[in-house]
Amino acid sequence: MESHVVRVAGTLLLMAGAGRRQKRQRGSIEELPSGSLRVTVYAGIDPVTKRRHYLREVIPPGPSTRKEADKALRRLAGLVDERRNPRTNATVDQLLDRHFELVGLERSTLATYVGYADKHIRPLIGGVQVGALDADLFDSFYAELRRCREHCDRRPYVEHRTKRPHECDARRRPHSCTSLGASTIRQIHFILSGALKRAVRWRWIATNPIVEAEPPPAPKPSPRPPTAQEAAQILAEAWKDPDWGLLVWVAMVTGLRRGELCGIRWRHVDLTGGVLALERSIGQRSAETWEKDTKTHQHRRIALDPQTVDLLREHRQRCAGRAEALGLEPAKDAFVFSLAPDGSTHLLPDSVSQRYGKLAKRLGIQTSIHKPRHYSATELIAAGVDVRTVAGRLGHGGGGTTTLRVYAAWVSESDQRAAAGLFSRMPARPANGARAEQTITEPRHPYEAVAAALRREMEAGSVTVGEQLPAIKNLAEAHGVSAATAQRAVSLLQTWGYVEVLPGRGVRVLYTDPIDTTDHLPDPASSSNGSPLGEHPRRQLFDLVIRHRGTVVARLTTELDRTNAAELREVMSAAVRRSGGDDADIGEYEMELREAGEDELVTTFVAPVSSCR
Structure with a gap:
């Protein structure tokens, strides 16, 4: 060839x-x-x-x-x-265009993601070929997002409130770089991750390069619900308009999202059974609104208390009266909250947020329309309602996992109250006297045997009052035990009142006659109060914290006897009245006792049921 x-x-x-x-x-x-x-x-x-x-x-x-x-x-x-090569020269911009065309997201979520892409992704890496993406590029990209949310070129300039022609006002200010929030950077990461997964599936690229990138960790939840006093102020101001007051009331009682509040129709409300059926929500993007499914796509039924049912019944009569006065018939499928006399249109979610924000600003309270949802959740948890029930009312998925993550601090407080309640129902501990006498006659541990032997020597006259006991090392050798065991034996003798430990001068005998150890063996729960041996001072200075359904309403310091229930109730009742509460509701309060200046909880006092009636 x-x-x-x-x-x-x-x-x-x-x-x-x-x-x-x-x-x-x-x-x-x-x-x-x-x-x-x-x-x-x-x-x-x-x-x-x-x-x-x-x-x-x-x-x-x-x-x-x-x-x-x-x-x-x-x-x-x-x-x-091996088909491991990039099959296209397509850029990130082209990938995002295809991705947003096909992704199945709710309209407002899609609009948010497109906004993030236009603002942060396309200007920085939109022109990069998909096949050239790697972990190093993504880490640099996230670093830039953390540096400046406006992606400035590090040169000073003046920020204006709008890019359109305008008259400058106080909002005109020099630019100052601020980081993009960690949660927003994580959402951008998930946008790119979803798009690149499609690119792998389409065989544009062989592997997903974003897998090796490290987005910032998820920020810890911080609900910050309004306090009971702030909630009362907000409701008092809102009730000046009965319709608006009812909306705020329902938000606090049910924990609904703003879109869910706007989407309630009268057919969803069962006034006879006291149940609210949540099926729909209202979405809004700028001036565009639409009716949609709930956030978690769950239909849920929320039980209503009698007072809320009565308020809704009055509201329905009020709406019917307004329509009749104008010669109108209520719409067939009317909304519960509506500016239209016939209830044919829903409220705008953005308008609800703005009105609530202005109300709170007038009162000097920093909060938003989403915070009544947190208030409802924390009050339910503080009242002892189980997490799965709270999650069901809020519409959280995952069987309460989200609820536990967001409201972990309140679940912990509820657990502490449960522990205190269980302790109050535990049977009494046996008296200490029997154990002390058994220690003397039938010692169970080596240090008890040494202490009993030394006591017998004292009672026999081998050692007299005022004499010094041998050194710890000598005691250990004489009784064939370790120095630590001998030290524990001396401590037990000190507890019984036989000896006195003199720092740097040894151990001096105080008493040699037989004594009743019942009065000298301290209660382990109260042995660290700093009182003289054998004494149990009944009155003591305590730091008190008064809580109403988990919310702190008063802090004070006073001297009292923690074993006197009548005195404890009197102190708590006075604190409740000073904080603006009603003495008739004292059963909803609890009082934490800590020794003055100490952090360790001594006990939690709750008024007996009989005294609350």
Whole structure:
């Protein structure tokens, strides 16, 4: 068979069988004017542009340029053979366009994601080819988002309230770089992650490069519900308009989202059974509104208390009266909260937020329309309602996982109250006297045996009052125990009142006659109060914290006897009245006792049920 050598684009190729049909060359190596070699491998048709797609790599000039070019040619050809090469030159902008066309998101969520892409993704990495993305690029991208949310060029400039022609006012100010929030950066990460997953599925790229990137950690939830006093102020101000007052009341009682409040129709309210059926919500983006499913796509039924049912019944009569006064009939499927006399239109979620925000601002309270939802959740948890029930009322998914994560602090407080309630119902601990006498006659531990032996020596007259006991080391050797055991024995004798430990001067005998150890063995729960041995001071200075359904309403310090229930109730009752509460509701309060200046909780007092009636 005849063979000959052919040069193709600067590469020597050995061809066999001149008369035989040759297979098309997969790649080429081209010498550039600079002396570099450009390696090119055909990789099929670009699915986006429908044009031929090539993989290219430039090898800089050097002593091993030819060898490196040959290696690059084989490597690129291998990528194509194994289908691990990028199949397109499409950019991130083109990928996002396709992704947003196909992604199945709710309208407001999609609008938010498109806004994030237009504001933060496209200006920074929109022109980068999808195949060129890697973890290093994403880490640099996230660092830029954390540096400045406006992506400035680090040169000073003046920020205006709008880019349109306008008259400058106090809102005109020098630009100051502020970081984009961690939650927003995470959402941008998830937008790109979803788009790149599609790119892998479409075989635009072989692997998802964002898997190796590290978005910022999720921020810890901080609900910050209004306090009981703030909630009372907000409701008192809102009730000046009965319709608006009812909306705020329902928000606090049910914990509904603002869109769910706007979407309630009278057919969803069962005034006879006292149940509210949540099925729909109102979405809004700028001036556009639409009716949609709830956030978690769950239909839920919320039980209503009798007072809320009565308020809704009065509101329905009020709406019917207004329509009748204008000669109208209530709409067939009227909304509960509406500015239209016939209830045919719903409120705008943005308008509800603005009105609530202005109300709170007048009162000097920093809150938003979403905070009554937190108030409802925390009050239910503080009242002892189980987390699954709270999650069901709020519409949280995951069987309460979200509720536990967001309201962990309130669940912890509820658990502490449960522990205190269980302690109050536990049977009384046996008296200490029997155990002390058993220690003397039937010691169970080595240190008890040493203490009993030393006591017998004292009672026998071997050691007299005022004498010094042998050193701890000598006691340990005499009784065949360790120094630590001998030290515990001396401490037990001190507890019984037989000896006195003099720092730096040894142990002095105080008493040698038989004594009743019942009065000298301290209660373990109260042995650290700093009182003289054998004494249990009944009156003590305590720091008190008064809570109403988990919310702190008063803090004070006073001297009292923590074993006197009548005195404790009197102190708590006075504190409740001073904080504006009603003595008749004292059963809803609890009082935490801590020794003055200490952090450790001594006990929690709750008024007996009989005294609350």
